[in-house]
Amino acid sequence: MKPFFIYNTLSRKVEEFVPLHPGVVTYYSCGPTVYLPQHLGNMRSYLFTDTLKRALRLNGYEVRHVMNITDVGHMTSDQDAGEDKIEKTARAEGRSPKEVADYYTELFIHNLEMLRIEKPTVPPGQFCRATEHIPDMIALIQRILDRGYAYVVHSGVYFDVEKWRGPGRMGRLSRQSLEEQFAEQRLEHASDKRSKHDFALWVLNQPGHLMQWDSPWGRGYPGWHIECSAMSMKYLGETLDIHSGGLDHVPIHHENEIAQSESATGKPFVRYFVHNAFLVGMEGAKISKSSGRFPVLADLVAVGIDPIAFRLFCFGAKYRSELAFSLDAVRAAQRNLDYLTEFARGVPDGIAHGADSDWPQPYFERFHEALNNDLNTPQALAVVLDLVGESYRRNDKRIWNTLARMDTVLGVDFEGIRRRAASERLPAEIEALRAQRDEARKKKDFARSDALRNELLARGYEVKDTPAGTVVQRRN
């Protein structure tokens, strides 16, 4: 078994990954807040999660993965009051918060499917909705209260940061002291919190808020960190192997999650924190929802790019590096996908079902090692392309099983492509055009032959005159 290395934000080092329980990895990744479509930057993050899961599985681990969907609770401004983003959208669109959340949840899942991102495994194929875990959150808040790390005032239940100070506590992840974090606080807080550092676990007395639940402290709604702690611990236990999310979550969200979780359980919350860098746009600026305009997957599809090309595009950069988005760069990935697709279509059943040659094995080793080296997907992708190129050169396509194993992480679906191509039937009219063209070529009537080729192309079919005969296939 090869060791698997991953960068741990807690230590700021690449570490060998060793799970708490042999053979099993407990993994929680932060999911979306569903009030707008997920943009390409968000999708990069979920692709990273997917790649991590798949790479762990390649190493023989069973991955118990939980992902949340936040359908309540995030404020447009901090201080735990303000307007809930879902409610904001609801008002703007004249719908109920639930309708908004359901709509964007569905859209999100559809996007995942297009990118062939696997769904969480705990519960199987399900996402954990915050609104369905209110009792779990209340129970966790009660635990924190019981241990004296929270207090109740008029505006809500707050986590008592002052009590939780000390070495290895607040600031452990971000490496900033509270004073540093709040050195230039841009928002005034007008509440009855004991300290400006305290954050809400449960918000009370916000009558304007649409989504409210009963609690031991009164009617209200959860603070925006508590759902992740409650749901992750409910399904995965009090200590998780891996917790991932965007880099922006390091200083506040994950810091607070650690505080509220560890104060409640007295145990380490997360063993490996993993954070992905952003997709950036022009001039390296972050693509984000709050910045207004942002590209979504549908925009790529609209200009003829396969979602899987975006998958390969993201595979082409390390998850910890910013990735510069441009249509040109995504088109380059589309060319890679076309190349791989072309190869897969040309592999016959006999080879696909037979054994591989010996020579591809080292390629798999290199692929595996690249992934185990802190998920070096660009190198892994380079190996895949090398392997296919070498197969062409040797005129030996007996690499199919090797490719299939790589595909468990790459996610191109080589076998699906191959099978679809193999079972493809040409419509009668296309078949007729092909026959006419063959006839014309036989007579060396190349003008007519070329005209027929153009006709086929116009109808979406490619013509290739190979030594083995003419092949007509639908353009992918």
Add this chain to the structure above:
RNA sequence: GGCGGCGUACCCAAGUGGUUAAGGGAGAGGUCUGCAAAACCUCCAUUCAGCGGUUCGAAUCCGCUCGCCGCCUCCA
């Protein structure tokens, strides 16, 4: 103000102390082909923002300068 990151060819992007600086896209030439497509071959950074330093040796470590960006407010 604090914390953090980045700057590698026309574009995207690996490499982070030691063979000729991965890979892809674009571009140029070639093989094959009636032509085309596909595929393959060749070429395409004596150089890693700049300047100093450490070292036998640096794109990789240190310092300074310039430029860009992120977080500290909901954010992947």
